[in-house]
Amino acid sequence: MRSRQMTIDLYELTMADSYLRRGKNGQATFELFVRPPLPNRRFMIAAGIDSALEYLQNLKFSDEELAYLETLGVFSREFVTYLRDFHFSGDVWAVAEGELVFPGEPLLVVRAPRIEAQIVETLLLNVVNFHTLIASKAARVRLAAGFDASLADFSPRRDHGPEAALLVAYASYLAGFDGTSNVAAGLHYGIPVIGTMAHAYVMSFDSELEAFRAFAADHPAPVLLIDTYETLRGAERALLVARELREQGRSLAGVRIDSGDLPTLTRRVRALFDEAGFPEVRIFISGDLDEYRIQAFLAAGGAAQGYGVGTRLGTSYDLPALGGVYKLVQDEGGPRFKRSPGKRTLPGRKQVWRQRGAGYIADELALADEERRGRPLLRRRMRAGAVSEAAEDLAAVRRRVLQELRSLPEDLRVIAQEPRPSYPLRLSPELGGLVARLERASD
Amino acid sequence: MRSRQMTIDLYELTMADSYLRRGKNGQATFELFVRPPLPNRRFMIAAGIDSALEYLQNLKFSDEELAYLETLGVFSREFVTYLRDFHFSGDVWAVAEGELVFPGEPLLVVRAPRIEAQIVETLLLNVVNFHTLIASKAARVRLAAGFDASLADFSPRRDHGPEAALLVAYASYLAGFDGTSNVAAGLHYGIPVIGTMAHAYVMSFDSELEAFRAFAADHPAPVLLIDTYETLRGAERALLVARELREQGRSLAGVRIDSGDLPTLTRRVRALFDEAGFPEVRIFISGDLDEYRIQAFLAAGGAAQGYGVGTRLGTSYDLPALGGVYKLVQDEGGPRFKRSPGKRTLPGRKQVWRQRGAGYIADELALADEERRGRPLLRRRMRAGAVSEAAEDLAAVRRRVLQELRSLPEDLRVIAQEPRPSYPLRLSPELGGLVARLERASD
Numbered sequence: 026m027r028s029r030q031m032t033i034d035l036y037e038l039t040m041a042d043s044y045l046r047r048g049k050n051g052q053a054t055f056e057l058f059v060r061p062p063l064p065n066r067r068f069m070i071a072a073g074i075d076s077a078l079e080y081l082q083n084l085k086f087s088d089e090e091l092a093y094l095e096t097l098g099v100f101s102r103e104f105v106t107y108l109r110d111f112h113f114s115g116d117v118w119a120v121a122e123g124e125l126v127f128p129g130e131p132l133l134v135v136r137a138p139r140i141e142a143q144i145v146e147t148l149l150l151n152v153v154n155f156h157t158l159i160a161s162k163a164a165r166v167r168l169a170a171g172f173d174a175s176l177a178d179f180s181p182r183r184d185h186g187p188e189a190a191l192l193v194a195y196a197s198y199l200a201g202f203d204g205t206s207n208v209a210a211g212l213h214y215g216i217p218v219i220g221t222m223a224h225a226y227v228m229s230f231d232s233e234l235e236a237f238r239a240f241a242a243d244h245p246a247p248v249l250l251i252d253t254y255e256t257l258r259g260a261e262r263a264l265l266v267a268r269e270l271r272e273q274g275r276s277l278a279g280v281r282i283d284s285g286d287l288p289t290l291t292r293r294v295r296a297l298f299d300e301a302g303f304p305e306v307r308i309f310i311s312g313d314l315d316e317y318r319i320q321a322f323l324a325a326g327g328a329a330q331g332y333g334v335g336t337r338l339g340t341s342y343d344l345p346a347l348g349g350v351y352k353l354v355q356d357e358g359g360p361r362f363k364r365s366p367g368k369r370t371l372p373g374r375k376q377v378w379r380q381r382g383a384g385y386i387a388d389e390l391a392l393a394d395e396e397r398r399g400r401p402l403l404r405r406r407m408r409a410g411a412v413s414e415a416a417e418d419l420a421a422v423r424r425r426v427l428q429e430l431r432s433l434p435e436d437l438r439v440i441a442q443e444p445r446p447s448y449p450l451r452l453s454p455e456l457g458g459l460v461a462r463l464e465r466a467s468d
Numbered sequence: 469m470r471s472r473q474m475t476i477d478l479y480e481l482t483m484a485d486s487y488l489r490r491g492k493n494g495q496a497t498f499e500l501f502v503r504p505p506l507p508n509r510r511f512m513i514a515a516g517i518d519s520a521l522e523y524l525q526n527l528k529f530s531d532e533e534l535a536y537l538e539t540l541g542v543f544s545r546e547f548v549t550y551l552r553d554f555h556f557s558g559d560v561w562a563v564a565e566g567e568l569v570f571p572g573e574p575l576l577v578v579r580a581p582r583i584e585a586q587i588v589e590t591l592l593l594n595v596v597n598f599h600t601l602i603a604s605k606a607a608r609v610r611l612a613a614g615f616d617a618s619l620a621d622f623s624p625r626r627d628h629g630p631e632a633a634l635l636v637a638y639a640s641y642l643a644g645f646d647g648t649s650n651v652a653a654g655l656h657y658g659i660p661v662i663g664t665m666a667h668a669y670v671m672s673f674d675s676e677l678e679a680f681r682a683f684a685a686d687h688p689a690p691v692l693l694i695d696t697y698e699t700l701r702g703a704e705r706a707l708l709v710a711r712e713l714r715e716q717g718r719s720l721a722g723v724r725i726d727s728g729d730l731p732t733l734t735r736r737v738r739a740l741f742d743e744a745g746f747p748e749v750r751i752f753i754s755g756d757l758d759e760y761r762i763q764a765f766l767a768a769g770g771a772a773q774g775y776g777v778g779t780r781l782g783t784s785y786d787l788p789a790l791g792g793v794y795k796l797v798q799d800e801g802g803p804r805f806k807r808s809p810g811k812r813t814l815p816g817r818k819q820v821w822r823q824r825g826a827g828y829i830a831d832e833l834a835l836a837d838e839e840r841r842g843r844p845l846l847r848r849r850m851r852a853g854a855v856s857e858a859a860e861d862l863a864a865v866r867r868r869v870l871q872e873l874r875s876l877p878e879d880l881r882v883i884a885q886e887p888r889p890s891y892p893l894r895l896s897p898e899l900g901g902l903v904a905r906l907e908r909a910s911d
Binding site for chain 2: 028033035036037038040042043044046047049089093094098099101139143146147148150151152158181182183184188189190191192206207208209211212213218220221222223224225226229239240243244245246252253284336339340341342345346349352353358361363367368
């Protein structure tokens with residue numbers, strides 16, 4: 026997208042102009058975190074961190090952009106000149122791309138001159154909110170489907186624009202999917218691309234069998250869509266094609282079923298291929314799937330080796346947005362906080378410490394300079410505007426996420442939609458003490 | 469976004485390759501429509517049509533993209549050569565950008581060589597689905613808020629990526645919003661940009677009053693955020709600033725309230741300013757608003773002149789995706805259709821005829837060459853790959869949508885979430901006859 030860096034809420038700029046005129050440009054620290062409640066989610070997978078850092082490192086404004094801002098007639102000449110030379114010079118701490126996190130925990134901490142920290146708010150929130158939203162949804166689908174199933178992102182036609190489709194492919198792969206149907210994501214990220222055939226292909230031939238034979242002849246690893254007319258007859262025709270391919274020394278990769286009573290159909294199709302001596306033919310299902318439906322499908326005895334998950338993954342249908350916010354926690358005047366009910370923030374730059382046992386995860390929020398037990402989640406990623414720790418390889422991030430999901434405590438694997446208490450997040454003694462002191466002082 | 473044109477589901481390309489090898493590239497007609505049911509919506513506002521046409525007219529593949537496709541090892545050399553010279557050469561009919569439409573009605577009709585029509589499916593669906601989703605949501609917010617209220621898109625921080633934020637600003641403006649906070653949308657589309665101040669600004673001063681005075685001094689048309697500490701005290705301080713501005717021959721544009729009991733607070737703040745002789749100071753509210761909450765706010769006697777609508781607009785929170793599909797309806801073999809329950813399609817290229825009375829809208833689906841009563845909604849927009857009717861000016865589209873919304877029959881204005889029967893869509897005698905003949909023939 027052209028002018029990605031202009032994804033700024035106007036008020037960030039009008040406030041920044043006012044800060045500049047008043048010389049209010051001391052160091053300020055902002056923390057990005059997701060406010061509870063987090064409906065239908067037991068945890069999140071943080072993502073978009075690396076993309077956010079890349080944005081911060083490259084942020085500058087073009088002549089065309091500056092000329093547009095001048096036409097608005099609300100900015101001082103001094104401010105437009107300031108923007109002409111703008112670059113981000115701050116420090117950033119962040120959790121690792123793919124880290125498992127909970128509401129209330131800072132995912133990204135920016136310490137920079139106040140104007141810089143303010144101007145980047147909108148895009149940081151947009152990018153981290155959306156990537157984390159999709160990675161968190163995808164992780165749940167992986168938990169529901171199990172670790173042996175193949176999972177493909179089939180969402181591009183329903184995602185929120187072409188760029189969203191690209192980002193969905195990235196975030197779902199990161200969180201344990203095996204690939205995407207989106208060719209753009211293959212090109213940009215090297216994610217495996219996956220595809221079968223559509224009903225329109227079958228309908229463009231005079232018979233289903235003719236369509237299957239044609240596709241199998243033209244494709245090295247054919248997966249046949251067998252539900253255009255009558256699924257069980259489609260399965261028999263696919264079996265015929267599997268036999269023909271075997272005679273040629275080739276094999277049928279699989280069949281896909283996109284409609285109907287999926288548990289029953291998959292069991293019968295599985296039995297058909299197994300009994301005929303074709304256990305290697307895989308069954309894929311698709312059609313408005315998500316973690317709830319996959320769980321129900323498996324509970325009903327469905328038999329599938331792969332799932333194509335579209336709309337409900339790519340729009341995070343049961344939770345279409347995260348409540349990510351970016352809040353001032355420290356400036357020249359010391360630690361800052363807000364007490365408003367439901368909009369509370371905690372003062373001071375922080376660290377998250379994780380204690381991990383076999384059956385539990387316990388996190389503690391502490392002040393940044395405290396030393397606590399466990400693993401600190403926030404790491405320095407930028408120093409004076411330059412990335413100080415480069416992004417990890419996407420495949421490595423994905424392996425780490427899968428390993429984390431495999432070892433998840435039982436309580437965090439729950440898929441059900443019933444509300445449950447959120448995971449415990451404790452405050453360290455020093456942070457708790459600071460909150461108490463500030464609350465007394467402001468009474 | 470780079471490589472927007474590569475937003476293609478892989479199977480479109482594998483099918484296209486097979487069509488090419490087999491010479492199956494005759495004229496095929498596909499129709500894009502939204503399947504019922506359409507939860508929580510009485511109608512849709514079609515959008516993204518102009519963007520889709522621009523894509524079709526400019527579609528071509530770069531050397532880098534073709535080289536990537538070759539690495540996948542699934543395409544014939546002949547097909548990659550075909551893609552090298554690819555351009556879209558088909559005809560397109562579409563409803564006007566901003567047209568009010570119902571499920572089951574074709575929004576876009578593509579008649580082209582089969583391969584071309586197939587390859588463009590994914591991006592056409594993505595673009596029309598998403599724009600229409602947001603325009604439809606925005607129209608409901610306009611209906612709930614009334615036609616005198618000011619409506620601003622405040623969604624960028626929660627939208628599905630930076631490009632989605634841009635498209636949300638476009639689609640919501642088209643459907644009757646007055647502006648957006650998103651500076652990128654101002655630059656790209658000339659949409660008015662709107663902004664106030666954030667809590668962080670107020671907190672960066674030693675007192676609320678000091679913050680208000682500073683902002684008012686630095687901004688030509690200040691809107692003050694009055695709920696950082698205690699809203700009614702904030703209102704009194706804003707009133708003081710309004711008096712000071714009046715003495716300077718200036719005026720306070722408004723105040724914004726983002727939290728609390730909004731009906732009560734706005735009534736009291738309205739009374740405060742009115743009684744003090746400042747009826748021109750406008751009250752804006754924000755904070756997880758949507759059409760349901762605006763309706764409830766007004767029913768509770770709330771008094772606001774403007775609404776900032778964010779997350780729930782930009783993600784279409786109560787319906788995060790439309791069930792748009794793109795289906796083969798005609799090819800060399802004649803009219804095509806599908807009978808599967810829930811996935812039914814109607815055969816033949818079609819036209820939608822609208823009869824419009826004072827209190828009703830009645831649409832009829834007919835075959836393209838039938839002459840029926842009313843206004844035909846589908847117009848020719850492309851001929852042999854070239855746009856034959858250029859896009860209308862965005863401001864003109866918006867005026868047309870607003871006029872349509874103002875004159876909407878009572879039954880279509882309903883905001884409530886209860887399921888209601890969908891609006892009647894009749895079949896013409898010829899289309900009905902064709903369906904009956906084909907059904908008999910395929911029994």
